[in-house]
Amino acid sequence: MNKTELIQNAEEHLFHVYNRFPVVFDDGKGVYLYDTDGKEYLDFASGIGVMAFGYDNKEYQDALIAQIQKLTHTSNLYYHKPMIEAAEKICKIAGLDKVFFTNSGAEAIEGALKVAKKYAYTKKGANQYEVIAMGHSFHGRTVGALSVTGTEHYREPFYPLMDGVKFAEFNDLSTVEAAITDKTCAILMETLQGEGGIYPADREFLQGLRKLCDEKDILLILDEIQCGMGRTGSMFAFQRYGIKPDILTAAKALGAGVPVGAFLVTDQVAKQSLVPGDHGTTYGGNPLVTAAVAKTIDMMEEHKICEHVQEMTPYLEKVLDEIVLKYPFATEHRGMGYMQGIVLTIPVGEVVKKSLEHGLVVLSAGKDVLRLLPPLVMDKDGIDEMKQKLCEVLDQYV
Ligand SMILES: *Cc1c(COP(=O)(O)O)cnc(C)c1O
Numbered sequence: 001m002n003k004t005e006l007i008q009n010a011e012e013h014l015f016h017v018y019n020r021f022p023v024v025f026d027d028g029k030g031v032y033l034y035d036t037d038g039k040e041y042l043d044f045a046s047g048i049g050v051m052a053f054g055y056d057n058k059e060y061q062d063a064l065i066a067q068i069q070k071l072t073h074t075s076n077l078y079y080h081k082p083m084i085e086a087a088e089k090i091c092k093i094a095g096l097d098k099v100f101f102t103n104s105g106a107e108a109i110e111g112a113l114k115v116a117k118k119y120a121y122t123k124k125g126a127n128q129y130e131v132i133a134m135g136h137s138f139h140g141r142t143v144g145a146l147s148v149t150g151t152e153h154y155r156e157p158f159y160p161l162m163d164g165v166k167f168a169e170f171n172d173l174s175t176v177e178a179a180i181t182d183k184t185c186a187i188l189m190e191t192l193q194g195e196g197g198i199y200p201a202d203r204e205f206l207q208g209l210r211k212l213c214d215e216k217d218i219l220l221i222l223d224e225i226q227c228g229m230g231r232t233g234s235m236f237a238f239q240r241y242g243i244k245p246d247i248l249t250a251a252k253a254l255g256a257g258v259p260v261g262a263f264l265v266t267d268q269v270a271k272q273s274l275v276p277g278d279h280g281t282t283y284g285g286n287p288l289v290t291a292a293v294a295k296t297i298d299m300m301e302e303h304k305i306c307e308h309v310q311e312m313t314p315y316l317e318k319v320l321d322e323i324v325l326k327y328p329f330a331t332e333h334r335g336m337g338y339m340q341g342i343v344l345t346i347p348v349g350e351v352v353k354k355s356l357e358h359g360l361v362v363l364s365a366g367k368d369v370l371r372l373l374p375p376l377v378m379d380k381d382g383i384d385e386m387k388q389k390l391c392e393v394l395d396q397y398v
Contacts, residue, residue: 003036021356028055031375031382033361042385044374045361049194049226049339052253053299054375060256060295067291075282086290089297093235094248096264100274101285101293105225105251106140108261109188111279112247113144113162115265116186116219118273123217129163130183134170136196136366137189139223148188150196170199173208180212186219186247187212191237194226197366198334198341203241210243219246219269225261226339229253230300230376233310233337240336253376255292260285262293305376309337315380316340316372319387327394334369338376341369346397354396360389 001009006024023041027034031054033041046052053060067082074080087099102108113131120128133139133148140146146155147162155161164183168175170193187209193199213220222245227237229250234240236248246269251261262285265273300306313336320333320340329345344351348364355362365371374382 006036021353023356030054030056031378039359041356041359041361042382042389043361044372044378044386045363046253046373046375047257048363049231049252049373050257052230052256052296052305052376054377057299059299060292063295064258064288064292067288070287072288073283073286076280076284080287080290082287082290082294083285086285086293086297089294090250090254090262091264093297094250094264095239095244096248097267098270099262099264100279101290102251102261102263102281103259103283103289104140105249105261106142106145107281107284108225108249108251108263109139109145109148109223110142111263112188112221112223112249113148113186114279115247115263115269115273116221118278119219119269120185122272128183128185130166130181130185131162131164132166132168132176132179132184132187134189134193135167136170136193136199137223138193138195139188139190140225170196171202171205173205173212176209177212180216180218184216184218186221188221188223190223190225190227191241192227192232192336192339194339194371195365197369198339198371200237200334200336201241206238206241207243213246221245221247221249223249225249225251226373227336229296230305230309231337231339231373233306233313235300235306237336254296255289256296256299258289258292260289260293300376303377309376312378312380312383313337316383319383323387323390323394326391327398329397330394335372338372338374338378340372341365342372343369351393354393355390358389358392360386360393362390 003024024036025033026036031043033043090099135150137150139149144162147165150167166179168179191201222238224236246266248264254260324330324333331343333342335341348370352362352364363371
């Protein structure tokens with residue numbers, strides 16, 4: 001089947017829930033993807049922040065192949081070594097005490113919400129169910145995660161959603177304070193907002209929230225599904241703010257290419273929340289995906305991935321400065337490390353599409369942001385090539 005036939009066939013059988021770009025990817029090598037016609041694409045999207053080591057990484061593949069040949073599934077009724085190893089490693093890099101593995105980011109959010117509700121129920125009785133989330137936030141598509149996602153048009157068709165959710169303004173502490181009641185059990189936010197348009201949390205805001213939560217025994221949930229796992233140049237973005245969450249969610253790059261998420265909690269929260277019977281999953285944290293998590297963390301440390309991102313960030317930001325300076329319709333750039341956005345006054349979806357035609361994979365975020373999430377191994381030559389390709393596209397708008 002050629003590309004047109006493949007796409008026709010896809011549209012005949014796939015539920016049309018995505019407006020996909022007309023590209024059929026077939027292969028990947030390093031920071032490049034290849035479609036079924038053999039056309040090469042430089043990847044500045046990483047499959048939405050998943051493929052931390054790029055494609056076809058032998059070290060990573062060997063670990064997964066070895067695990068596939070041993071054992072891929074047991075259920076959570078039994079112990080297995082990959083989960084034990086992955087749990088120890090993720091708790092260590094996050095500086096938290098206990099972890100539960102899930103199959104996706106949304107499920108990690110669902111778990112985090114259940115932990116917060118159960119904590120309040122255990123400590124103070126049944127009525128403390130309110131959660132404060134942020135405007136422009138994104139936490140996933142399941143009903144609970146959707147309830148705390150701060151974009152009205154995602155939520156509206158599915159009302160009534162989870163009860164007791166209030167939205168505050170990101171980076172405006174007074175709006176959070178105003179939303180707190182004696183029923184508040186948790187405050188949930190992304191440390192660096194992704195889908196909503198690449199908005200990093202201000203230092204004073206996050207530290208202020210931590211203080212508020214401590215004073216009122218409210219749990220701080222940080223969603224680092226997109227910005228965690230080395231993306232900002234730290235293992236987790238909160239580690240740059242001198243604070244710690246009570247609950248942390250991770251997914252996307254956690255397994256660097258297999259579907260796995262996690263929520264982590266402090267001992268103090270673990271002791272007063274979920275107990276056997278409260279939560280579970282059939283697949284979650286199976287031997288295959290947790291072998292990938294353990295390998296991902298090892299490789300991030302051995303290959304000094306955070307240091308690499310830190311080292312390259314000034315260069316990437318300099319390139320973004322140049323783009324903003326060169327094009328009047330590029331008004332600013334925002335971000336941290338390898339999670340960056342360029343604000344455009346021209347249609348972003350069209351720029352993403354034209355970039356693909358020019359062999360560059362990029363993303364959008366919000367209405368007006370071009371989002372860059374390169375594999376964490378992206379080097380200086382890749383950044384130069386991105387600039388050249390993106391400028392070819394942007395030149396068409398001058
Ligand atoms: C992608 C994302 C999610 C949802 O993860 P899924 O694996 O798609 O369910 C939640 N929160 C943030 C910040 C994300 O970027």
